[in-house]
Amino acid sequence: MDTIPSGTLEGACMAEQPSANSSMSPAIGAPNALLDFFFPGFGVLADAVVRYTGIDLNVYIPLLLLMGGVTLAWRYFTEYAWNLVDKHLMSTVDIRPDDEIYNMVMSWVANQYFAKGARRFVANTNLNSRSWHLWRREEENEEDEYEDSGEASPHRKQKPLAYTPTFGSHWFWYKGRILMFNRTQSASQAGYLTVSEREAISISCFNRNPQVLKDLLLEAREEYMKHDENKTLIYRGASRSGSISEPFWQRCMTRTARPFETVILSEKVKNELIADIADYLNPATRRWYNNRGIPYRRGYLLYGPPGTGKSSLSLALAGHFKMRIYIVSLSSVTANEENMATLFAELPRRCIVLLEDIDTAGLTHTREEGSSDEKDETLGKESNDGSLSRLGKHVLDSMKNGNSSRLSLSGLLNIIDGVASQEGRILIMTTNHLEKLDKALIRPGRIDMIVKFGKADADMTGAIFRAIYAPLEADEEPTAAASRSSSRSRALRDLDNRLLKKAVNALTPNEERKKAANDDEAQRKKEETIAKVKKLAEEFTTKIPAHEFSPAEIQGFLLKHKRDPEKAVELAEQWVIDTRKERKEKELKEAEEKRKAEEEARKKKEGREKKPKEEDEKKEKRRAKQKTKRSKKAKNTDESDASSSDSSSSFSSNEANSASEAEPKNVKSKKTITKTKQAKDTAPAAVEQSSAEVAKFESRTGQQQPVVVVPAPSMTSSVSAPPSIDTEKEKGASLDAQKTPQGADSGYGTP
Numbered sequence: 025m026d027t028i029p030s031g032t033l034e035g036a037c038m039a040e041q042p043s044a045n046s047s048m049s050p051a052i053g054a055p056n057a058l059l060d061f062f063f064p065g066f067g068v069l070a071d072a073v074v075r076y077t078g079i080d081l082n083v084y085i086p087l088l089l090l091m092g093g094v095t096l097a098w099r100y101f102t103e104y105a106w107n108l109v110d111k112h113l114m115s116t117v118d119i120r121p122d123d124e125i126y127n128m129v130m131s132w133v134a135n136q137y138f139a140k141g142a143r144r145f146v147a148n149t150n151l152n153s154r155s156w157h158l159w160r161r162e163e164e165n166e167e168d169e170y171e172d173s174g175e176a177s178p179h180r181k182q183k184p185l186a187y188t189p190t191f192g193s194h195w196f197w198y199k200g201r202i203l204m205f206n207r208t209q210s211a212s213q214a215g216y217l218t219v220s221e222r223e224a225i226s227i228s229c230f231n232r233n234p235q236v237l238k239d240l241l242l243e244a245r246e247e248y249m250k251h252d253e254n255k256t257l258i259y260r261g262a263s264r265s266g267s268i269s270e271p272f273w274q275r276c277m278t279r280t281a282r283p284f285e286t287v288i289l290s291e292k293v294k295n296e297l298i299a300d301i302a303d304y305l306n307p308a309t310r311r312w313y314n315n316r317g318i319p320y321r322r323g324y325l326l327y328g329p330p331g332t333g334k335s336s337l338s339l340a341l342a343g344h345f346k347m348r349i350y351i352v353s354l355s356s357v358t359a360n361e362e363n364m365a366t367l368f369a370e371l372p373r374r375c376i377v378l379l380e381d382i383d384t385a386g387l388t389h390t391r392e393e394g395s396s397d398e399k400d401e402t403l404g405k406e407s408n409d410g411s412l413s414r415l416g417k418h419v420l421d422s423m424k425n426g427n428s429s430r431l432s433l434s435g436l437l438n439i440i441d442g443v444a445s446q447e448g449r450i451l452i453m454t455t456n457h458l459e460k461l462d463k464a465l466i467r468p469g470r471i472d473m474i475v476k477f478g479k480a481d482a483d484m485t486g487a488i489f490r491a492i493y494a495p496l497e498a499d500e501e502p503t504a505a506a507s508r509s510s511s512r513s514r515a516l517r518d519l520d521n522r523l524l525k526k527a528v529n530a531l532t533p534n535e536e537r538k539k540a541a542n543d544d545e546a547q548r549k550k551e552e553t554i555a556k557v558k559k560l561a562e563e564f565t566t567k568i569p570a571h572e573f574s575p576a577e578i579q580g581f582l583l584k585h586k587r588d589p590e591k592a593v594e595l596a597e598q599w600v601i602d603t604r605k606e607r608k609e610k611e612l613k614e615a616e617e618k619r620k621a622e623e624e625a626r627k628k629k630e631g632r633e634k635k636p637k638e639e640d641e642k643k644e645k646r647r648a649k650q651k652t653k654r655s656k657k658a659k660n661t662d663e664s665d666a667s668s669s670d671s672s673s674s675f676s677s678n679e680a681n682s683a684s685e686a687e688p689k690n691v692k693s694k695k696t697i698t699k700t701k702q703a704k705d706t707a708p709a710a711v712e713q714s715s716a717e718v719a720k721f722e723s724r725t726g727q728q729q730p731v732v733v734v735p736a737p738s739m740t741s742s743v744s745a746p747p748s749i750d751t752e753k754e755k756g757a758s759l760d761a762q763k764t765p766q767g768a769d770s771g772y773g774t775p
């Protein structure tokens with residue numbers, strides 16, 4: 025050990041401090057240097073300790089190492105033992121953050137003592153999972169709070185804070201058992217997930233029977249659901265955009281159940297509808313259907329112009345029968361066959377499914393028409409206004425996204441009531457255009473009741489007026505609202521009631537009389553208001569023409585004067601005039617836009633048609649030019665040939681003229697000419713023959729042979745054409761020359 029090889033780490037360290045402690049032995053220096061490497065500064069510290077206290081820390085190194093080893097071993101052992109216990113003696117429920125049960129459990133946990141008393145905790149304003157598709161309840165809480173606080177300004181309301189235990193394990197008692205709430209977060213999971221999506225929670229108990237955990241979950245759910253009492257839960261079909269994930273029902277909102285009476289519709293129709301649904305939902309009816317092998321389904325079609333109450337009636341029915349409502353808009357991007365089938369398969373047994381605006385979904389073609397060719401044709405077709413139809417756009421878009429399967433009529437029918445479709449639900453379809461629907465879609469069995477909605481008649485107008493201005497108890501006393509849910513407000517209400525009762529009991533007969541008088545006065549005032557509203561409603565009805573405005577339009581007008589019925593009546597006539605004017609202007613504008621779009625479409629169409637025509641013309645011109653060129657070429661060739669050919673081709677133009685003059689005089693000569701002409705492409709022997717005939721003719725008539733009869737070009741070209749011109753070209757030239765229009769240079773030496 026005396027000689028430490030230079031270049032080693034220890035050597036280097038030792039070399040640095042040979043004189044620091046001259047008394048330090050090299051045997052001590054070696055581990056010191058090693059430790060100094062792992063714990064920088066240890067050597068200096070050890071030297072200082074030795075110098076000032078005389079304690080050599082190096083002596084304790086083995087002890088320290090031993091302790092470290094024991095700690096590690098203990099950790100390993102406890103982990104192993106814990107795993108064994110966990111595996112064989114405990115029950116655990118893992119809760120996924122992308123399921124609604126996560127919200128339920130977290131909400132329950134936040135109310136437990138162990139969470140409230142935790143020294144380290146997570147503070148939340150929203151306990152729900154941040155998972156993108158889980159419904160969030162915060163808006164609703166805000167509404168309640170606003171009501172509870174009674175504050176005039178919504179800006180002053182504050183979100184409540186909830187405290188949940190931080191990451192790690194937390195023990196708590198539940199029903200006399202000790203349970204463990206474990207909250208972990210995995211950093212290794214995909215970075216695109218939100219924090220709460222990455223976290224996992226679980227609850228464990230020391231028992232092989234997990235019943236206590238199930239009880240806890242049920243309790244958590246029940247508590248959570250209490251919030252939804254008197255509410256209509258609305259779900260919508262959705263899918264994460266740009267992803268290939270499956271569609272799902274997204275809980276998008278809850279609404280205070282709409283009282284059925286607030287939907288203005290013929291009482292007879294309403295009663296029939298309620299009786300029909302009540303009968304359908306009766307368990308005995310289900311058995312009745314099953315026993316007879318009839319599919320247990322019920323369908324309703326609500327049709328009428330926009331804003332006449334179709335959606336309102338659907339929501340009111342859901343509230344009345346305390347059912348969840350699942351809404352699918354068939355014109356949405358998610359509405360293809362596959363997605364719809366998945367969504368329908370996930371429906372609960374007892375619910376209302378609302379298919380909105382089925383006429384806009386491109387299902388207007390019949391099943392027979394639905395051949396793929398025809399579909400393809402209609403897909404990208406431009407509508408009257410020149411724009412792609414909504415469905416066409418949707419389908420083209422979905423095709424672009426690689427999602428080409430669209431919802432066909434037969435597909436929808438299969439989903440609605442095919443062999444594999446769910447039983448037990450109530451299907452409500454709404455449309456603005458009954459006439460556009462395929463008969464198959466609304467045949468009995470699929471649609472069992474059709475309800476027509478129309479524009480407001482006098483009765484409806486009066487009812488809408490009364491519904492808006494009639495005094496309601498809930499208007500006067502917001503604290504009496506039945507839908508209170510926050511514990512604070514409930515506690516306050518209970519206290520109020522108790523105090524009120526006490527106060528009433530403590531009243532003297534005199535005070536009792538006073539209170540009764542006040543009540544009577546309030547009642548009298550209320551009746552007066554009702555009578556006044558009734559009278560004003562009658563007046564209002566006379567000012568609004570029947571069957572011209574939808575209930576939504578009338579409601580919209582009245583809401584502008586919701587605290588002043590007299591003003592509403594006063595302005596009613598003017599509103600009618602203004603609305604008519606607006607409509608007319610809108611119609612004119614739409615007509616103008618339509619006309620422009622049509623004009624544009626027509627121009628585009630013409631442009632499209634014109635293009636090939638122009639191209640044809642250009643081609644024709646080019647061809648003509650080429651012909652002319654070739655003809656000229658041929659002519660030039662002829663001329664050069666003619667100059668060098670024999671005497672038979674050397675007729676002058678004058679001679680030709682005189683010959684043409686002489687032509688009619690001699691029919692026989694014509695025949696000869698024709699014959700000779702036919703022979704123009706024959707061998708030189710034929711030329712000799714015709715020359716002989718010409719000589720005969722000349723000798724008989726004493727006239728010269730006319731120029732036209734001479735098959736000079738053929739003869740010259742075939743006989744004395746230069747070898748550089750190939751025969752095909754020649755043929756072409758001669759044919760083209762025959763086709764050449766009058767006046768054009770034929771290449772025959774035109775006069």
Ligand SMILES: Nc1ncnc2c1ncn2[C@@H]1O[C@H](COP(=O)(O)OP(=O)(O)OP(=O)(O)O)[C@@H](O)[C@H]1O
Nearest residue numbers: 286287288329330331332333334335336575576579
């Ligand atoms: N018959 C009605 N009774 C009560 N309120 C009505 C009625 N018709 C319309 N309304 C009111 O008009 C508004 C629009 O009504 P709703 O959405 O139910 O009409 P719709 O027929 O479903 O319209 P669309 O065909 O455009 O979907 C709602 O605020 C609703 O309160």
